[in-house]
Amino acid sequence: MAPTSPLGLFAVDDLIQDEDRAMRDTVRRFVDDRIRPEIADWYEAARIPARELAKELGSLGLLGMHLEGYGCAGTSATAYGLACLELEAGDSGVRSLVSVQGSLAMYAIYANGSEEQKQEWLPRMAAGDAIxxxxxxxxxxxxxxxxxxxxxxxxxxxxxxxxxxxxxxxxxxxxxxxxxxxxxxxxxxxxxxxxxxxxxxxxxxxxxxxxxxxxxxxxxxxxxxxxxxMLPGAKGLSGPLSCLSEARFGIVFGALGAARDCLESTIAYAAERQIYGRSLSAYQATQLKLADMTLELGKGMLLALHLGRLKDSGALRSEQVSLGKLNNVREAIAIARECRTILGAAGITLEYPMMRHANNLESVLTYEGTSEVHQLIIGQALTGERAFR
Missing domain, CATH: 2.40.110.10 (Butyryl-CoA Dehydrogenase, subunit A, domain 2)
Incomplete structure (x- = not known):
């Protein structure tokens, strides 16, 4: 029986429009060609050619890609989410570069800035000429x-x-x-x-x-x-919190990219690794782990695509973004850790992406709202009671 990819089991491509799929595939090729060959060295050295990458990402239309005008691509929210997924399959740091540029800094100016501020900054930021x-x-x-x-x-x-x-x-x-x-x-x-x-x-x-x-x-x-x-359109916490909601939406998809990369790398490793005269993938214990991880990855993807459709229709609420951020990051980090166990000692090296993704996801779990914050946002939506203080 020919093996199937994890998301192939869910027929995910059938749920994505052609234009959005084309954007996803463009970003995937960029990650394969530009990020994967370098990322282990960048991670080990704790450096990244951010300015150079920003220009390359800008030339692909990925910076502020879901915004309209001012040199921005004006894509769907779903296309932006899928781009975040592919970028984070490369590394969370690369996706963070794009998220902070587009969903935080650019979006703050786009949603709350004066026309003068928009004209001064957004075209240069969309091109990657300004960070x-x-x-x-x-x-x-x-x-x-x-x-x-x-x-x-x-x-x-x-x-x-x-x-x-x-x-x-x-x-x-x-x-x-x-x-x-x-x-x-x-x-x-x-x-x-x-x-x-x-x-x-x-x-x-x-x-x-x-x-x-x-x-x-x-x-x-x-x-x-x-x-x-001063940003004339933002007063009170609603201004920065609306920007955070934009960034959290990207994380809903992005975290799944890290999880997918771990899972696909693990499936490939298990197929090649021989133990007791058989491939590691032929053992029940391995297949049980792979099945459970695939199930959680697929459920997270279906949730992300649903939230993308809601956002594209203008109906997405902030507490729904919290559902996605809480679930998908939590499941992604669990997948990264479980994949590491299948690789054994090899899983702790930079030859494979599991430990790098797991370490990165520790930050993703915390930034743009900790898990506890998102639990309380969901709790408030369910009960009508604010429990933050």
Whole structure:
């Protein structure tokens, strides 16, 4: 009997429109040709040619791809999700580069910015000529962003920003930072050129996860900005939270890419590995594990595609995104760990992707809302009661 691919069992391609499938296949080829040959070395060295990759990703139309106008591709949300899946099959760090650029930094300007801000930044960011980052999380305020201490005060017609942001992807290579700060009028967002005096972004080193990704701290020491730097359309936490919902949607698909890569690599390894005179894949214990992992991967994919359809129709709610993020990341990390057990000692090396994906998914499990935060979002939707405090 000829073997079937894990998602082939679910006939997933039959659920995807031709245009979206073509975009997915383009990204898959890019990952196969550009990312896979280099990613183990990038991960081991804790470096990534982010600026070079940004231009390549921009030339493919992947940066802010689901936005309309300003040089953006204007694809469906489902196509964006499938692109995230293929990028994360390469590495979570590559998908994070695209997610932060498009769904956080660009989306913040697109949804809340002035026309001047959009014209200044979005075309360059879509092309990969300018890189953005998103400054919300602080050292003492992750899951509770409303407690942020970064502050913007008026000084004549200017704004002066002081504070610190933490765990900021793209931070030390960014040309523009979207920074959220407390003001006398509540939380507001600001478009901050990173060459502004008083702005610095020291890179965070010695990471064991997302090593092929740039992570930084943002330090704002009396950063003076003109009045036009404020995002006029965002007031309160709804502004940054709407951006997070965009990024979480990409993760719903992206995490499945890491899981699929682990599972396909494991199936190929088990077919070649001989033990007691038979291939490892011929043993019941191996097949039981593969069957269970395939089931969870397929269920996660069906959920992701359903959420994609809801988003394309304008009906997707934030608590539904939490369903997808909670389930798919949780299952993806479980698949990565289980795949590692099938490979035994070989699974801990960078010759195979399991440990790299598992380590990366530890960060994905936490960022854009921890599992507990998403459980509480779902709980609130079910009960009508807010249990965050």
């Amino acid at each position: 953005g980052c998103f400054g919300l999380t602080e050292p003492d305020f992750g899951s509770d962003p409303g407690g942020m201490r970064t502050r913007a005060r008026r000084d004549g017609s200017d704004w002066v920003l002081n504070g610190t942001k933490m765990w900021i992807t793209n931070g030390s290579i960014a040309d523009v930072a979207i920074v959220w700060a407390q003001t006398d009028d509540g939380i507001r967002g600001f478009v901050v050129p990173t060459d502004a005096p008083g702005f610095s972004a020291p890179e965070i080193k010695r990471k064991m996860s997302l090593r092929a990704s740039v992570t930084a701290e943002l330090v704002l020491a009396d950063v003076r900005l003109p009045e036009s730097a």
